[in-house]
């Protein structure tokens with residue numbers, strides 16, 4: 001458990017949350033970012049890293065992945081505390097600060113909060129199996145962090161999209177055997193990679209279990225003894241595997257933020273356009289998660305909102321000081 005004292009807690013490390021670190025830093029404020037994903041970048045990293053974006057000012061075209069690489073470079077001088085792989089959960093208000101607890105039991109004490117949570121916290125879509133959580137991070141993984149864990153092991157990979165196909169190809173290089181489970185014969189992945197998958201099937205490195213889906217898991221203490229799959233006629237097969245990797249995509253959920261007594265409409269937080277402040281004093285919302293009349297859900301709008309919210313945080317945190325507006329060309333980078 002970590003206890004972090006900061007000026008501003010930023011919820012969400014999407015493009016807008018990242019740029020907020022810069023805006024706060026330029027005004028001399030420290031920040032801590034929390035994100036439920038393993039990697040920074042929000043939708044840009046999770047949904048379309050290789051797609052070119054054409055409406056970032058001064059960049060006629062750059063990929064979403066490169067936008068995040070550049071934002072990371074831009075915020076590095078401000079050394080934000082990054083707490084990844086965890087959601088913000090509980091919020092308590094004390095006189096001078098907010099006390100926020102994360103799902104990893106870290107505590108952040110912040111004078112203001114800027115919510116840049118997009119459509120909500122990203123998390124894996126999980127197979128609807130009872131007790132699945134008792135196997136998670138032991139023999140069931142929703143993403144691959146350490147490929148060597150799967151060396152010489154028998155794996156089951158489920159899903160029909162790019163992640164399932166790409167990881168089956170990659171892990172087949174060192175795994176003992178891979179069962180590839182999908183409920184339809186058509187795979188939604190890049191055709192060239194689907195071809196490679198079938199080539200590996202012919203070579204005996206991958207066994208296709210199609211059309212099958214997961215029925216249940218038998219095992220104990222987090223160790224899978226048998227993975228039970230079934231076809232459309234409810235015929236079952238038992239697979240002896242060491243690990244199971246379901247790749248069913250990501251879904252988003254605003255989760256516990258909904259219980260923070262913020263004014264919400266259809267998962268969107270209402271803010272005053274001139275400050276980006278929510279109905280709670282010192283809590284701001286920017287980027288895709290916020291709404292006001294005329295709001296455009298674009299990255300460039302979110303960047304402007306980051307500047308507006310940061311200036312207003314300064315006024316909250318320093319009520320006795322007058323903020324002298326300065327261009328970055330005048331003051332340079334305000335290294336903290």
Ligand SMILES: Cc1cc2nc3c(=O)[nH]c(=O)nc-3n(C[C@H](O)[C@H](O)[C@H](O)COP(=O)(O)OP(=O)(O)OC[C@H]3O[C@@H](n4cnc5c(N)ncnc54)[C@H](O)[C@@H]3O)c2cc1C
Nearest residue numbers: 012014016035036042043087088118120121122287288299
């Ligand atoms: C395919 C596609 C193409 C697009 N093309 C363009 C384009 O060309 N131009 C453009 O301007 N926009 C485009 N967009 C939209 C753009 O990606 C979004 O407007 C932008 O990502 C919003 O940024 P954000 O930082 O507000 O939110 P997000 O990018 O959604 O990031 C929010 C982050 O907050 C985290 N989070 C949420 N809740 C919690 C919580 N409780 N605890 C911890 N973490 C949490 C999430 O995990 C996520 O990482 C596109 C979107 C898609 C899907």
